[in-house]
Amino acid sequence: MRRWWDELVIDVYDRMDGFVGTAHRGRLDDDEHELAVAMALERFARKLIFTFRGTSMGELVNATRTLAQRICIDVQRMSVRAHLYDGPSFDAPPESGGAWDAAAATQRYEDEQRGAEALDFLRWALPQLKAERRQVLELTIAGADLAEIVSELGVSRDNVYQRRSRALRDLAKLKERYDA
C-alpha cells in the first residue's frame, strides 16, 4: 500500500505542478506558485484521495486538474488581499468572510469531479480527429518519443509537431462540446 501511495504521489506531482501553472499562466509569482502546489497536494492527500468516487486514472487526473484550478483561484484571492491590505489587523479584516474556506472548496471540486470521464472522452474524441493527427497523438500517448514517431509515420519532425499541436487544439474544441 505504501509503495502504491508513493508511486501515485510521484506520478501526481509534476501533473499538479503543471495544472497549477496552466491555471495561473504566470500570474502567480514563484512563491505563490509553490504555495498553490503545496496546498493542492495536501488537499489531494487529505481529501480527494479519500472522497474520489471515480474508477479510472483518467477521472483522477480530471479531479486533480479541477482541484489545482480551485486552489489557484484561492491563492490568487489571498494574494489580492495581501496586496490591497497594508499590514495585518484582526479588527479590520480585508474582506469579510474572504478567508479560504476548506469545506466550501472541497465541495466545489467534489461536485465537479463527477463530471467528465477522460477515457470516455478520448474514446469519443479520437475517432473524430483527422487520421494523420490522431496517429501522432495516439503514438505520443502510448509513450513513443519523437524519433520513434518520425520513424513510424515516415514524416519529418516539423510535421509531427504540427500534427500534434493541431490534434491537441482539435481535442480542446471537442472537449468543450463534450462538456456542454
Added chain:
Amino acid sequence: MTTSEQLLNRFIDEWTAGRRPRVREYLARLPDGPARDELAERIDSWLQIAPTPAYDDAARQAIRSHPAVGPLLEHGAARGAWTTIVPRLRRRAALSSTDVAAALIERLDLGADNTPRAAAYLDQLETGRLDPSRVSRRLLDALGALLGVSSAWLAELASPRHPGAPAPAALLRSDGDAAGSLRDDLELLSRAALTPAMDELDRLFTGGRDA
C-alpha cells in the same frame, strides 16, 4: 509553425522522455497575452491525457525530495504539512515570526512580555519541533485570521494525515512496534507528570484543541 506550437511540442517531448519540463518556464518564454494563453490551453489539454513518464532514479529522487512532496510520503506525519505550508502563508502575508507572535499576543490579550516565547513556539511549529495537533482552537482561529486562511484549514493541516484510511491504517499497524510505542507513551506521561504547570501561553500552543 508558430512559436507556441514549437514550445508545446518541446514540452511534450520532454515530458514523454521523463525530463520533467516546468510549465511555468515554458509559459514564461511567451509574453503575457493570447499566445501564452493558447500555449497554456494546449499544455493543459496534454496534461489531461499525458501518460506518466518513465522517470529515471534521479528524477524520482528529485520529486521525492521536493518540500511539497516529502511530507506526503511520511506516512501518518502531520508536522510536514504544517512546516511546508504555514511558513509560505506567513511569507505571503509579509510577516516575520515575531510579527505573528506580537499580533497573536495582542489579540489573545496575553501581555507583550510573552512575545519572545510565542515567537519561539511558532518557530518550533514551523520547523517541525512541536506537534501542531496540540495547538488550541483559539490559537488556530487567531492565526488563521492573521494569515488569511480559515481556522478549519489550519486545523486540517495540523491533524494527522490519513486518519481514517482503512487499508493504510492496517498496514501501519502491521509495520508498527507496539511495545516501543507503548514505552514512548509511558515515558511521555511520566515526563508530563514531572513538568511544572503550564501557563496560558503554553496551553494555547500545547494544551490541545480545547485549551
